[in-house]
Amino acid sequence: MPIPWATSGLDLHVELAGRRSRRALEEGLREAITSGRLAAGAPVPSSRSLARDLGLARNTVAEAYGQLGAEGWLEARQGSGTRVAPTPQSVPSGTSPARSRRLPYDLRPGSPDVASFPRREWLAASRRAWLEAPDPDFGYGDPAGLLPLRQQLASYLSRARGLRAEPGHIVICSGFTQALGLVCAALGPHRIALESHGLPVVRAILADAGWAIETVPVDEHGAAVGSVGDATVMLLTPAHQFPLGAVLGARRRRAALEWARGTAGFVIEDDYDGEFRYDREPLGAMQGMDPEVVIYVGTASKTLAPALRLAWLVVPAALAPPIAQAKRRADTQSGVLEQLTLAEYLRTNGYDRHVRRRRTAYRRRRDALVQLVTETAPKCRIEGISAGLHALITLPSGATEEQALALAVRRDLALQGLATFSAEGQEAAPGLVVGYASPAEHAFVGALDRLGEVLRELST
Ligand SMILES: Cc1ncc(COP(=O)(O)O)c(C=O)c1O
Numbered sequence: 001m002p003i004p005w006a007t008s009g010l011d012l013h014v015e016l017a018g019r020r021s022r023r024a025l026e027e028g029l030r031e032a033i034t035s036g037r038l039a040a041g042a043p044v045p046s047s048r049s050l051a052r053d054l055g056l057a058r059n060t061v062a063e064a065y066g067q068l069g070a071e072g073w074l075e076a077r078q079g080s081g082t083r084v085a086p087t088p089q090s091v092p093s094g095t096s097p098a099r100s101r102r103l104p105y106d107l108r109p110g111s112p113d114v115a116s117f118p119r120r121e122w123l124a125a126s127r128r129a130w131l132e133a134p135d136p137d138f139g140y141g142d143p144a145g146l147l148p149l150r151q152q153l154a155s156y157l158s159r160a161r162g163l164r165a166e167p168g169h170i171v172i173c174s175g176f177t178q179a180l181g182l183v184c185a186a187l188g189p190h191r192i193a194l195e196s197h198g199l200p201v202v203r204a205i206l207a208d209a210g211w212a213i214e215t216v217p218v219d220e221h222g223a224a225v226g227s228v229g230d231a232t233v234m235l236l237t238p239a240h241q242f243p244l245g246a247v248l249g250a251r252r253r254r255a256a257l258e259w260a261r262g263t264a265g266f267v268i269e270d271d272y273d274g275e276f277r278y279d280r281e282p283l284g285a286m287q288g289m290d291p292e293v294v295i296y297v298g299t300a301s302k303t304l305a306p307a308l309r310l311a312w313l314v315v316p317a318a319l320a321p322p323i324a325q326a327k328r329r330a331d332t333q334s335g336v337l338e339q340l341t342l343a344e345y346l347r348t349n350g351y352d353r354h355v356r357r358r359r360t361a362y363r364r365r366r367d368a369l370v371q372l373v374t375e376t377a378p379k380c381r382i383e384g385i386s387a388g389l390h391a392l393i394t395l396p397s398g399a400t401e402e403q404a405l406a407l408a409v410r411r412d413l414a415l416q417g418l419a420t421f422s423a424e425g426q427e428a429a430p431g432l433v434v435g436y437a438s439p440a441e442h443a444f445v446g447a448l449d450r451l452g453e454v455l456r457e458l459s460t
Helices: 022-034 047-054 058-071 119-132 147-161 175-187 200-208 250-263 317-331 336-347 350-376 401-410 441-459
Strands: 074-077 081-084 170-173 191-195 212-216 233-236 266-270 294-299 311-314 381-383 390-394 431-435
Touching: 022 058, 047 058, 058 074, 058 441, 119 336, 119 350, 147 170, 147 294, 147 311, 147 336, 147 350, 170 175, 170 317, 175 200, 175 266, 175 294, 175 311, 175 317, 191 200, 200 212, 233 250, 250 266, 336 350, 350 381, 350 390, 350 441, 401 431, 401 441
Parallel strands: 191 212, 191 233, 233 266, 266 294
Antiparallel strands: 074 081, 170 311, 294 311, 381 390, 390 431
């Protein structure tokens, strides 16, 4: 039941839902923050006055403030009282019940920890690059992208991902999603082989472009490339299958390249999270094995932030002109200011340092997730943990994804089931695709605790 309160200093409406406990107060305050009613930086009443207004013990309010402070929602400043922290949680909108409202805890896949975006470094690189860029850079330019960025990427990708990349074969675009659209436009309708599980938007883009789709099953070694029918293009996520998590084995990589050579076709390599590899020896991109049959796509969406909309295609020589032309028709060129900044960030090795820092942080989170599952929910299986930013948790027998999502929403946790990523007729055992990179650092432990509660409840 909503209770509006007027205090001598500040009015604060807290939803206690009829409960008068510390937990109810914490939930009410989180709701006020995540719904945007309490904006970043907004002051909250003193614990004394809120306790008086709500009829709670002052200690109860102080403890709730303390807990929200530890989780990063609130900030206590000497002399200026308690305020909402500057970067409250925000959850992208979507279609599942969990997505229709913003939840304070989010373990859905697809996003890095955007709170870790290196704002100061990015700004410093922007400042340097923008001040030094020649005037013509601010006019219409090459649709393939700014040459200094393509040069920096060619050298970074060759060094860090094992590509054989030349600046003349690189096209800068706004995300993998645009890259795929450009390939469709440049090649014209084809028949494409897709992994049995993947991003739904990929199917939509291909269908819009009039491409025929066939499905390739995926097992623990990645896509079973030997079972491709009469497709002439194959789309793979070799570094870390999305969402099942397998790494494409060496034999299958060779087989896919042989298939492309034999059919005069192409492999599209979606290297969306290839920088994040934890357990095994670093595994280079397939493109390095045969640059003439692989259309490689990398993106800054996982290493930096999806909002940048910066990605790069490295294409066989013959495809560079038609793909650049498709880019011109799509939107003339990608924004030059972000391109200049990324070029400078790469040039000064800031990008490398940032990726290395994030790799260490995500490995720690991955370890904590594995420990949670093995120690508290042994009936669940966790897979796909050697790389990337997500893992697959298979549910105990008898449990459904709907149950898991509903239990999670009740705990203010957004989760995503595997079924949303399955091609028709390819449904696998019920599972959760857990994006352990998504929460901000301060919310990660809380998110994991809630996931643990959900898995335990499903196991009983
Ligand atoms: C499999 C896969 N590929 C590519 C991307 C990156 O897409 P974009 O570069 O358009 O942000 C994602 C992001 O979630 C992804 O999951």
